[in-house]
Amino acid sequence: MVLATMESVSILEEAEMLGKIIENSEPAQEYQRVSDALKNDKTAQSLISEFQHIKDKYEDVQRFGRYHPDFKEISASMRTAKRSMDMNDAVAAFRKAETNLQALLDEISTELGKAISQHIKVPSGNPFFETGSSCGGGCGSGGSCGCAS
16 A cells, blocks of 8 residues: 655645646636536437437448448538538537647646656547657657657
C-alpha cells in the first residue's frame, strides 16, 4: 500500500485547481452552453435519434457487407441521416465547441508531457501537437526506431 506523501497531495490539489480553471475557460463554458442547447433542441434530438436507429441497422447489415439484400438501401439511408444530422445548426455548433475544447485539452496535455520530457507520448488525435519527428511522437527509444529524434 502506497501512502500519500505531501508532494502527491500537493500535485493532486494543483491538478484539481487546473481542472477548475479549465472548467471556467471560454471553450469549456461554450461547450456546456451548446451542449445544453443541443439537449433541448427537439429537431436535433430527433435527427440524432433517427441517425442512431439507422446506424444500428447499418451495423447489422455490415456483418454481411454488400451481400446483404438491404445493403445499398440502408447504406444510402445512413449517409442521408448523417448528413441531415451534421447539417443541423445545434449539432454543428456542438461539434465545433467540442473540437475547440478538445484542442485546449490536447495542448494542456502536451505541455504537461513536455514539462517532464520531450519523449513522453501524449495521446492526441491532432497532428498539430506531434513532436515533429518522423515517427509521429517521442518514441523514447533514443532513436533506435529510425526516427530523427
